[in-house]
Amino acid sequence: AGVMYAQEMSVSGKITDGSTGDAIPGANIVEKGTSNGTVTDIDGNYKLSVQNGATLVVSFIGYATQEVAVGSRGVVDVSLAVDVTELSEVVVVGYGSQDKKEITSSVVALSEEEFNKGNINDATQLLQGKVPGLSVYNKGGDPNSNSTIRLRGISTVGANTEPLIVVDGVIGASLDNVDPNDIESVNVLKDGSAAAIYGSRGSSGVILVTTKRGSRTGGVSVTYNGYVAAASVLNNQPVMESGEYIAAGGNDLGAVTDWQDEVTRTAVSNVHNIAVSGGNESTTFRLSSNFRNVEGVLKESGFDQINTRASLNHRALDNRLTVDFNMSLTNRESNFSFNEALRYAVLYNPTAPIRFDNGEYFQAILFDNFNPVAIIDQNSNTGKRKNLNFNTQMSFAITDELSVTANYGQQYTNVLNGEYYSRASLFRGFNRGGLARRYTSDNKFTLFETYATYSKGFDRLNLDFSAGYSFQEDEFEDIFIELGNFPSDALGRNALETAGDRISGLAANVNISSSASPENRIIAFFGRVNMTFDNAIFFNASLRREGSTKLGVDNQWGVFPALGVGVDLQNYLQLGGVDVLKLRVGYGVTGSLPGPSGLAQDLYNYSFQGGGQVSLTRDANPDLKWEEKSEINLGIDFGLGGKLTGALDIYTRDINDFILERAVPTDLYPSGTRFENAGALQTKGAELSLNYNSISIGEVRWTPGVVLSTYKTTLEEFIIDEQTRAELGAPGQNGTFMIRTAVGEEIGQIWGPVFEGVESNGAPRFADLNGDGQVISDQGQALDPSGDFQELGNGIPDLELGWTNQVTFKNWDFNAFFRGAFGHSLVNTYRAFYEPIDPGAINSYNRISTDEAVDGLTSAQFSSLYVEKANFLKLDNVTLGYTFNTAKSSNIKSLRVYANVQNAFVITNYTGIDPEPILQDFGASDNGGFLDTSNPDVLSPGIDRRNNYFTARTFTFGVSLGL
The missing domain is CATH 2.170.130.10 (TonB-dependent receptor, plug domain)
Known part of the structure; x- marks a missing residue:
């Protein structure tokens, strides 16, 4: 111990901003190669005991890290340069x-x-x-x-x-x-x-x-990150309370029930991460385990998950050989609950009791009306998912200029889901005598890639060339079973053999399907060259030739080129006050494959009718090829005055040859349908990012950053020149479509009549938009020139914003992140169905009550009245943390505690629960029907459906500990 003490020395000093001379509180000073360190105080001062001959590593966010040899000095002052690199x-x-x-x-x-x-x-x-x-x-x-x-x-x-x-x-x-x-x-x-x-x-x-990887500094470190979070519903749907409902003519059933409160909860989640890492100059490792017990605000929703990850890196043969191994395993057990309980909690009579006096659940026999508490309590909807993947990558430097890399990996995913609906549940189970559904799937993905890289410098020219081969293979199989008519709920989905549907003779009640993918392979050859001239002119080009078994036999191979040029203008212009000025231009072509397999082949269907029949249901297309996207990007990167940095990008992208199923002449193709390449989109947009490096306000340092983006997408070609889509649904609005697509026009048009007032009979009055003296608002004439329809809004935002604010003060750190979207509209479908007070239907459903409601309106019919601007700005994420000074502790390397709030507040005029854009539509689900989420409609944005989950505000308290 005496020897160790004799080798130590004390060093102190001050850390300052190299451009302003201001002190930097909270800067990190670490003895290189050790975990021994400290942070500066409010005046930028520090003191640290180090070994003789030590080197200090000094760092702070927004500044270039410096390494300073101590030598025999007892005082070491360091000026940090603003990092504009x-x-x-x-x-x-x-x-x-x-x-x-x-x-x-x-x-x-x-x-x-x-x-x-x-x-x-x-x-x-x-x-x-x-x-x-x-x-x-x-x-x-x-x-x-x-x-x-x-x-x-x-x-x-x-x-x-x-x-x-x-x-x-x-x-x-x-x-x-x-x-x-x-x-x-x-x-x-x-x-x-x-x-x-x-x-x-x-x-x-x-x-x-x-x-994350292990460190080469030597030794072993242990980190723990954990937090507990409590989430509660941010906004309920605005519905009538029991007294208001009764006053509006609703049926008084004698109770007072807040149904939205009954099916939601304060959700408490616990997350714990433990990681062990370390290594030396030749070998590093990291092992981690993550435990997540997560609750959703909807009762019975959430999951338990365990994830483990391991990484190993080893260098050998004088560092010419590098071996990386990664493996991860995740096991998740989910309770999906039922989003429909949220929907029916909004609709259900607020004077209805949860249960009858005999203990059974209260249930009114009405269309599309189910006791929301009973939905959750009587039924189950759970699942298990296991993910395993590993990959090994080896790189060998044959010479100082030439290296070879090979990467092999596999990924496995297994899913097992199960649903059971009780014999007593009017929601899906009662009319089937109990209903069980089971689904399982297995997926295996294999990857092998190898490539060589050659790098060489020639005076003012640097050359980097890569070329390689890629092999990818997917294998998938699944099975689905749905049966009903069970003698008891006791075993439910775990005793499918007891289902009476097996012997009832009603084939429609037995739903069994299974599938297995064919050989889905992608094989590719690729090359890329990067050249730098004068350290200021940059050229990049790549080419990939790729083949896929998913496409037609005549078009399985495609070529994807890219080209980019950049110039560091500041290197030549030497403008005053400018640190960085770089111009970029890039062009590239990429492709898109279909999701399912076999779309290019004949499809046959087997029917039990007539003793068994096979029929052609879709014709093959040997010419089916890639969807293809070509894109031009113009960008400029800049840095000004050592503080402000940013980037501006302007782009145009063209997407052609969508893979779509379409009707074809039966004299050429007997089935009347096949997949073809048809359609085109064009998107034009701009993006801007700005970051200001540390504004000093006394002892406080503020580092703000902003990102902005905007785009518009036009449908250039399509299989139908003009159509309406996204049906509103029941009750009462089947055949009402809310979205229009038209060739040559923007995507996202919300389409309908314009509300003008209320008729004497309580029906809505619409505007005569074409001035022909008559109002035609029938859905069948929504696209007819005589119809009085127009664009009521667009589901895609004009502008999206992210605004970061990082503030430091002594050992405190504070981050406030704002997010917003502007210019988009949403169809508030709850209002469209349930806001008008119909005296004949008020006993069936509760009513939405907002400031947008129109007195005297008794008839629900979709129009501009229910299309709302959904501009918003929210304090999306705010964190306050404190980092303890652990320099005097021999066991603790770092310790930080923090508190966080997500969805702290939202500024918006939208009357629904969440104004965020909805970029795709899953369609309507009525009267307890199953919602198909497998094929969302990306051409129908902006529909706020009744099956959305409720948004939560979450408070989190966490700790990060390093040992």
């Missing part, structure tokens, strides 16, 4: 990485410090509002549903509407198997020139996820 950061791109300065495409890199905080259970929500052009919306926040993701709008009307996910180099990896706690950084490849290297799966953009 973003363009020289290393950024992960397809099959490798580049200096950001050399990138000619539109790429956004986010580190862990920039992610959204709080009760985040879906990895995509880490990015919500952080990337210009990336839209992430989880309407209502159902813990068992995934967010809707769009990058630069609609990229297809078929499958693959969401970006391709690449995790640690594995193409198509599932984010369901990546815990948010394990993600170190995310890079988003937004334009075609960046995504083209991924070919047929990159049409909707690419999100590259890099998970």
Whole structure:
């Protein structure tokens, strides 16, 4: 101990801003190669005991990290330079990485410090509002549903509407198997020139996820991150209370029941992450376990999940050989509950009791009207999902200029879901004598890729060339069974053999289906060249030739080129006050494959009729080819005065050859239908990001950042020149369609008559829009020139905003993140059905009560009255944290506690519960019917349906501990 003491020395000093001379409180000072460190006090001063010959590593957000040798000095002052070197950061791109300065495409890199905080259970929500052009919306926040993701709008009307996910180099990896706690950084490849290297799966953009790794500094570190979160409903649907309902003519059943309160709860979630990592110069490792017990605000909704992840990196042969191994396993047990309980809680009579006096659930026998508490209590809807993936990547440097990389990985997903509806449940179960549904599926994905990279410098020219091969294979199988008529509820779905439907002779009551995919393979050859001249002129080009078994035999191969050029203008112009000025131009082509297999082949159907019959139901198309997207992106990166940095991108993308099923002449194609390439979209947009590096207000430092994006999509070609879609549904509005699409016009048009007033009989009065002296509002003439219909709004926002505010004060950190969308409209379907007070129907359903209601209106008919502007600005995420000074502790390396609020407040005039855009429509589900979520309509945005989950406000308290 005496020897160790003799080798130590005390060093102190002050950390300041190199440009202003101001003190920097909260700067980190660490003895290099150790966990020994401290932070500066309010005046920027520090004191630390270090070993003789130590080197200090000094860092602070927004400043370039410095390493300073202590030598024999007892006082070491350090001036930090503002970090305006973003363009020289290393950024992960397809099959490798580049200096950001050399990138000619539109790429956004986010580190862990920039992610959204709080009760985040879906990895995509880490990015919500952080990337210009990336839209992430989880309407209502159902813990068992995934967010809707769009990058630069609609990229297809078929499958693959969401970006391709690449995790640690594995193409198509599932984010369901990546815990948010394990993600170190995310890079988003937004334009075609960046995504083209991924070919047929990159049409909707690419999100590259890099998970955390061990450190080479030596030793082992243990980290714990945990939090508890409490969520409650942010907004209920505005309905009449019992007294108001009775006064409006409603039937008084003698009780006072808040049905929305009865089916919701304060949801408490617990999340714990433990990670062990470490290593030395040759080998690093990291092991983590993540435990999530998550409750939703809807009773009985939520999940329990365990995720484990392991990574190992080893260098050998004088660091010429690098081996990476990654493995992750996730087991999730979900209770999906029933979103329909929320819907019927809005509609149900507020004077109805929950139960009759005999204990049985109260139930009025009415169309589309079920006791919401009974829905949850009498029925079950659960599932299990297991994800396993691994990959091994090996890189060998043959020479200093030439290296070879190979990557092999597999991913397995198994799903087992089950539903049971009680014999006593009027919701789905009663009329079937009990109803059981079981579904299971297995998916296996295999990836093998290898590529070589050659890098060489020639005086003022640097050359980097890569070429490789990719093999991908998908295998899928599933089975679904639905049976009813059970003798007892005791075993339910676990005793399908007892279902009376097996012997009833009613074939329609027995629903059995199964499928298995054919050989789904993608084989590709790719190459890329990057050239840098004079460290200021950059050229990037790539080419991928790819074949897929999903396409027609005559068109299985496609070619996807990309080209990009960039110029560091400041290198030549030397403008005063300008740190960075770079111009980028990129062009790229990507493709999109169909989701299902076999669309290019004949499809036959088997029927039991007539002793068994086989019929052709769809003709083959040997010419079926890729959907294809070509995109031009113009961008400029800038930095001003050592403080302000930003990027502006303007783009045009054209999507052609949608893969759509369409009617064809029966004299050529006997079935009358086949899949063909038809249709085109064009999207034009602009994106801007601005970041200001540290505004000093006394001892407080504020670092703001803003991202803005806007786009418009036009339907250039389609199989139908003009049509209405998105049916409103029952009760009473079947055949009423709310969305219009037309060739040559923008996507997202909400279409209908314009409300003008109330007739004497309580019916709505509509405007004579064409001035012909008569009002024609019949849905059958919605597209007729004589009809009085017009665009009532658009479901796609004109502008999306993310505004980050990072504030530091001593050891405190505060982050307030605002998010907004402007210019979009929503159809408030609750109002469209249940706001007019019909004396004949008031006994059936409760009524929506808003300031938009019109006195005297008794008839519900869709019109402009129910289309609302849904502009909003919300304090989406606010965090307050405190980092303890642990320099004097021999056991604790770091300790931080924090409190977080999600959905703190929303500023909006929308009368529904959530004004966020709805970018796709799942259609209507009426009278307890099952909702099909497998094929959403991306051409019908802006419909706020009655089956949405309720939005929550969440309070989180957490701790991060390093040992």
